[in-house]
Amino acid sequence: MAIINVSPSDNLTDLIASNAVSAGDVLLLADGLYLQTVVIEKNFIRIISRSGKAVFTGFSLLLDGFVLNGVTGVEIYGVTVRNYIQSGIVVIGGAANRLVNNTIHDVGSNGIRISGSTANLVWKNNIRDVGFDGILMISGSTSNWVICNDVKRSSRDGIETFLSNDANNALIENRVCDCDNNCFEAFGVNTLILRNKAAKAGSSAYYIASGSNTICIENEGVSSDRGALVTIPNVFAACNNFSNNSDTGLLSLADFGIYQGNFISRNRDSGLVFSEQADYNFIYFNKIVCNEPADIIDNGTGNNYLKNITG
Numbered sequence: 001m002a003i004i005n006v007s008p009s010d011n012l013t014d015l016i017a018s019n020a021v022s023a024g025d026v027l028l029l030a031d032g033l034y035l036q037t038v039v040i041e042k043n044f045i046r047i048i049s050r051s052g053k054a055v056f057t058g059f060s061l062l063l064d065g066f067v068l069n070g071v072t073g074v075e076i077y078g079v080t081v082r083n084y085i086q087s088g089i090v091v092i093g094g095a096a097n098r099l100v101n102n103t104i105h106d107v108g109s110n111g112i113r114i115s116g117s118t119a120n121l122v123w124k125n126n127i128r129d130v131g132f133d134g135i136l137m138i139s140g141s142t143s144n145w146v147i148c149n150d151v152k153r154s155s156r157d158g159i160e161t162f163l164s165n166d167a168n169n170a171l172i173e174n175r176v177c178d179c180d181n182n183c184f185e186a187f188g189v190n191t192l193i194l195r196n197k198a199a200k201a202g203s204s205a206y207y208i209a210s211g212s213n214t215i216c217i218e219n220e221g222v223s224s225d226r227g228a229l230v231t232i233p234n235v236f237a238a239c240n241n242f243s244n245n246s247d248t249g250l251l252s253l254a255d256f257g258i259y260q261g262n263f264i265s266r267n268r269d270s271g272l273v274f275s276e277q278a279d280y281n282f283i284y285f286n287k288i289v290c291n292e293p294a295d296i297i298d299n300g301t302g303n304n305y306l307k308n309i310t311g
Contacts, residue, residue: 001025008032008054012047013039021045029054029079037084039067040074049078058084058107065104070094082106087113088127095119105129111151115139121147128152134176137169137188138162144169151176151183158198161188164211171196182207183224186214193219204229205242216240227267230254237262242271249291252278252300264288264295271310274300283308 001024006012008030015021016038023044031053038047038056047066056065056079065081066089068074075098081088088104089112091097096119103126104111111127114120116139127134127149134151137144137160146169151158158176161169166188175197176183182205183198189211197220198205205221206228208214216237221227227242227249235257242249242264249267250259253275264271264286271291274281278300287309288295295310 003028006030008034011036013037016040016042016045023073033057035059035062037062037064037067039069040071041069043071044073045071046075047077047079048075052078053080054078055080055082057082060085060108064088064090065107066090068092068094068097072096074098075100077101080104084108087111088130089113091115091117091120093117097121098123100124102126107131110134110136111154112136113138114141114144116141118142118144120144122149123147125149127154130154133157133160134179135159136162137166140165142167142169142188145172146170146174147172149174151179153178154180156181157185158183158201160185161191163187164189167191167211170194183221185209186216187211189213191215193217195219199223201225205245208232208235221245226251227264230257233257236260239263243267248273249288251275252281255279255281257281258284259286260284262286262288265290267291269293270297271295273297274303276300279303282306 003026026046034056063086068091070093080103084107086109091114098121101124105128108131111134114137134154158179170192172194177199180202183201185207187210191214193216195218201224204226205224209231218239220241226247227245230252238260245267247269249264249271271288276299280302285307
């Protein structure tokens with residue numbers, strides 16, 4: 001195991017593939033501009049920016065910045081990735097990679113794309129001005145932890161789990177704003193959405209759909225078109241703040257949800273709304289006030305209310 005100094009003139013793909021680099025080695029990046037795509041097909045490689053000034057650029061000519069292809073235990077830390085046609089960092093297959101404290105901006109598709117991979121950590125990355133999603137989990141990506149990332153100005157969604165088989169992912173304490181579509185789009189089964197902040201979504205701050213059993217706790221969804229849209233059963237939504245949205249605070253189209261301890265206020269197309277398909281939900285101990293034209297609209301059947309404050 002060794003620490004290997006790397007300069008912008010080195011081809012990292014060739015270096016990593018060579019016998020000079022072994023599992024566990026650290027590639028320590030000098031400051032400068034790296035014009036290349038880095039493909040990593042060796043486990044437990046650590047790529048670290050020496051002082052946070054290693055910049056990878058595609059000059060709008062190269063497709064992706066980093067491609068982690070079927071690997072485990074790779075870390076990418078402290079680099080800037082910009083001006084690629086597609087994505088900043090792509091993880092394909094493999095497991096338990098660590099993407100930490102990177103800056104990704106001005107890419108044509110996704111800031112970070114995780115495809116068919118599990119147990120990755122995406123932590124403290126700054127992602128902005130992307131042509132599609134800030135962070136995307138797709139093709140059966142499961143049990144990933146997405147924590148304390150900042151995502152701004154995505155042309156589609158901020159952070160997304162794409163379909164129900166993108167399951168058991170955790171989205172914790174992320175900040176997302178200025179998305180043309182949804183700030184958070186949770187389509188996976190058993191997703192945890194905890195203590196995130198979302199603002200200025202063109203559609204919903206939180207869109208919870210496709211899977212089931214999602215848990216949404218202590219999040220903030222403000223100044224968007226809608227605070228939250230729920231279309232799946234057995235959601236647990238507690239202690240969230242859905243306020244000052246131009247449409248509904250929270251709209252449910254699903255059955256058997258639990259809505260508990262939420263604060264829903266000053267929304268301009270009602271506070272909490274249940275559609276005709278939304279039956280047998282439990283609405284407990286919420287404060288739903290100052291919404292126009294109504295605090296609660298219930299078009300469903302068998303919904304139960306206990307100890308809510310309205311008015």
